[in-house]
Amino acid sequence: MRKIWDIHGGIHPTENKKQSLSEPILQAAIPPYLYVPLSQHIGAAAKPIVQVGDKVLKGQAIASASAAVSVPVHAPSSGTVFAIENKTVPHPSGIDDLCIVIETDGLDQWRERKARQDFNFFADDELLSIIRNAGIAGMGGAGFPAAIKLKSNDSKPIDTLIMNGTECEPYITADHSLMLEKANDIATGLAILAKIIKPKTILFGIEDNKLDVVNGIETALNRIDFSTQSGCTTDVRVVTFPTKYPSGGEKQLIEILTGKQVPSRGLPADIGIVCHNIGTAVAIKDAVCLDQPLISRITTVTGEAVNRPRNYHVLIGTPVSFLLEQSQYQADKNNRLIMGGPMMGFALADISAPIIKTSNCILAPTEAELPTPPPAQACIRCGMCAEACPASLLPQQLYWFSQGKELEKLEQHNIADCIECGACSYVCPSNIPLVQYYRASKTDIKQREIDHHNAELAKRRFDTRQDRLIRLEQEKIAAKQARQAARKKTNPPNDKPPTANTSAANADTTATTDNAEREATVKAAIERATIKKATLSTTTDDPVARAQAKREAQLAQDQADPEAKLKRAVESAQQRLEKLQIKLAAAKESDDPNVNILEAGLEKAQSKLISSQQALDDYKKASHSED
Amino acid sequence: MIEFISLNPLLSALIALAALGLSFGAILGFGAVKFAVEGDPIVEQINAILPQTQCGQCGYPGCKPYAEAIAEGDAINKCPPGGEAGINELANLLDREPLALDDDHGQEDIKKVAFIREEECIGCTKCIQACPIDAILGAAKVMHTVISSECTGCDLCVEPCPVDCIDMLPVSVGTQAWKWQIPERNPFYNANIIASDQRSVDTPKAKH
Structure with missing residues (x-):
């Protein structure tokens, strides 16, 4: 019997796990539409590589990884891409x-697969790329891309691999049923992990409320020789330990099984440990041995508002409402729908949100079962939250600092180590939603970091711009000075001391004549300018005023000589007519669709010409008769 | 020596003290020259807290001048983009009382970025000249555009635009950028005061 350790704090909520274990895992039906979100976990969203209307086969990649921390997405079933658009997703x-959105055809037709039962065929890096390309993200909760966790880092050698079969949160039995029914698949997945990581110790952690799976797991593990897989003597142990929430948290499980603590803000790899969920092991086995990417998962549907609580093997993208129907969901009994467990889950705003890679449970409780939390009351400083905190933090202090938005103090009190397990809120006699305060403050801290980073960038850009402006200004001044200096050289100043007395007189006279000439030209230019100004009676730099002045001048001229105006009208009408005729001819030749418009224009121009001609004739007649 | 000290205890003590004072003074003087800090480090620290939008809402031509003014004793509540969080940080750094944002300099607003309606842009380059951080791209008589990832939302480009084609649009919040909010306080009773606190809050009222 291996020694086990205890963690600080923790709680013992009612488990409520029996309900969903009464029946075996059921393959859920294929819904008519699958809604596959591009961002299902930590990291960057995937980029779609299919178009609307494309036919897709089951398992075909439909979106590719867009960054280092990102995984591709695959079609969960065969059908047609119906849309790529914003849809409701499971997010708080x-x-x-x-x-x-994929409209399924019901055939569930696989793309071509290369099943290979013997994974020893692959090299380690090939296995890694298979895992990455299969879109496997941690199936436990946070959904960290599995391939990144597996990548070896020479500075941090891993000696212990931990399989997390804890599933400490109430109601959820997805991992439990998986261990009951697919022990062999878990063992094979673990063997693949051992081949990649090469650990000296493999610890399989199971809480003692799941003792019924231990035998099956041990038999399955005994069938595999882990020492050959990892290339060194590997000790494999199934370790059971007392049930307590939240012993399934990565850092908590490591402490329970090894007695080591992951350093604050560090990773398990820092102390030579890596931790994977059993669901991830099964997904890796499916990807490597069956060439099946991660397109489905086990999800628990439970709560008193469903008549048939059970576990489903469900396609990613299946709407929650569709899944609930299969469990005979009674919407009127349900007070709120929760994705995840009662401790760490969040209320689903929309029942049509899809199942994603990290959805381990859909909980539909009645009001009596999981009452709406009563209004928060004052903190009475009882300190129960500090006793319950599995990370040994001071939840009460964090609560005050969160209220006061003292982000610096929060950081000093290690809010980053809070795993948001909800144990503090659970024990709080004043019903204060403590975790929500911490979540808000954590996002505020993250936002502040982003803001500071952006401010730093903006400052750099601002400084560069200032420097550039100063430099340009200096260059301008320098250029001006250079120009002046050059002018001085070519036109030596008049008061330059004469070289000889005789030439001095001559120079003087030429200078005076030069000056006189220049003065005359300048005077003429000024006169021209004033005349021009007078005629336009406005400043030249105002185009509107200039145009108005021109028009007024024209008007005055017209009044003086009305015949000229009429003549001009006739002329312009004639010109327009000619132009239109040419255009029309060209348009007719090239079958232009504007022919009709041009014809109408031509008619108008003709009538205008006639009327203006008429006006001119009338005027002439009138003036003649006057004569 | 010993004889001199025992004969003139007062004088020797004075001499010893003077010698000590001189030597320590020399060390300090040397240190002050050798390890002199250039510039005013507090200005840099204040500037690091300011949001660097360079918007000028504080009445100074940029964040650095305002940082200098704060170091000289100006109020810390003139920066709307920094908002309450910024004021709190400044108050912490300078050990001053955190004040409410001064309304004369604008309101705290959600983050916005400039957006040029490109079909209306006439390519006058006025906004480019106004942008304090070179976040607008374009050339004379061709359309301009804002690099939205660099824009600080200072809205200095809006006013010079002759055709009014620049909008300040709020930054859209996706699932990645969404933030949890601090729970709202219960409006029916003051949920943050317990009996022992209540007394201290009520004392000023209960004078009579």
Whole structure:
């Protein structure tokens, strides 16, 4: 019997796990539409590589990884890409996000697969790329891309691999049923992990409320020789330990099994440990041995508002409402729908949100089962939260600092180590939603970091711009000075001391004549300018005023000589007519669709010409008769 | 020596003290020259807290001048883009009382970025000249555009635009940028005061 350690704090909420374990895992039906979000976990969203209307086969990649921390997305079933648009996604905000909507054809037709039962065929880096390309993200909760966790880092050698079969949160039995029914798949997945990581110790952690799976897991593990896989003597142990929430947290499980603590703000790899969920192991086995990417998962549907609580093997992208129907969901009994468990889950704003890679449970409780939390009351400084905190933090202090938005103090009190397990809120006699305060403050801290980073960038850009402006100004001044200096050289100043007395007189006279000439030209230019100004009676730099002046001048001229105006009208009408005729001819030749418009224009121009001609004739007649 | 000290205890003590004073003074003087800090480090620290929008809402031509003014004793509540969080940080740094934002200099607003309606842009380059951080791209008589990832939302480009084609649009919040909010306080009773606190809050009222 291996020694186990205890963690600080923790709680013992009612488990409520029996309900969903009464029946075996059921393959859920294929819904008519699958909504596959492009961002299902930590890291950058995937980029769609299909178009609306494309036919896709089951398992075909439909979106590719867009960054280092990102995984591709695959079609969960065969069908047609119906849309790529913003749809409701399972997220506490209720904000829509980009999804690929697939209209399924019901055939569930796989793309070509290369099944290979013997994974020893692959080299380690090939296995890694298979895992990455299969879109495997941690199936436990946070959904960290599995391939990144597996990548070896020479500075941080891993000696212990931990399989997390804890599933400490109430109601959820997805991992439990997986261990009951697919022990062999878990063992094979673990063997692949051992081949990549090459650990000296493999610890399989199971809480003692799941003792019924231990035998099956041990038999499955005994069938595999882990020492050959890892290339060194590997000790494999199934370790059971007392049930307590939240012993399934990565850092908590490591402490329970090894007695080591992951350093604050560090990773398990810092102390030579890596931790994977059993769901991830099964997904890796499917990807490597069956060439099946991660397109489905086990999800628990439970709560008193469903008549048939059970576990489903469900396609990613299946709407929650569709899944609930299969469990005979009674919407009127349900007070709020929760994705995840009662401790760490979040209320779903929309029942049509899809199942994603990290959705381990859909909880539909009645009001009596999981009452709406009563209004928060004052903190009475009882200190129960500090006793319950599994990370040994001071939740009460964090609460005050969160209220006061003292982000610096929060950081000093290690809010970053809070795993948001909800144990503090659970024990709080005043019903203060403590975790929500911490979540808000954590995002505020993150936002402040981003803001400071952006401010630093903006400052750099501002400084560069200032420097540039100063430099340009200096260059301008320098250029001006250079020009002046050059002018001085070519036109030596008049008061230059004469070289000889005789030439001095001559120079003087030429200078005076030069000056006189220049003065005359300048005077003439000024006169021209004033005349021009007078005629336009406005400043030259105002185009509107200039145009007005021109018009007025024209008007005055017209009044003086009305015949000229009429003549001009006739002339312009004639000109327009000619132009139009030419255009029309050209348009007719090239079958231009504007022919009709041009013809109408021509008619108008003709009538205008006639009327202006008429006006001119009338005027002439009138003036003649006057004569 | 010993004899001199025992004969003139007062004088020797004075001499010893003077010698000590001189030597330490020399060390300090040397240190002050050798390890002199150039510029005013507090200005840099204040400037690091300011949001660097360079918007001038504080009445100074940029964040650095305002940082200098704060170091000289100006109020810390003139920066709307920095908002309450910025004021709190400044108050912490300078050990001053955190004040409410001064309304004369504008309101705290959600983050916005400039957006040029490109079909209306006439290519006059006036906004480019106004942008304090070179976040607008374009050339004379061709369309301009804002690099939205660099824009600080200072809205200095809006006013010079002769055709009014620049909008300040709020930055859209996706699932990645969404933030949890601090829970709202219960409006029916003051949920943050317990009986022992209540007394201290009520004392000023209960004078009579």
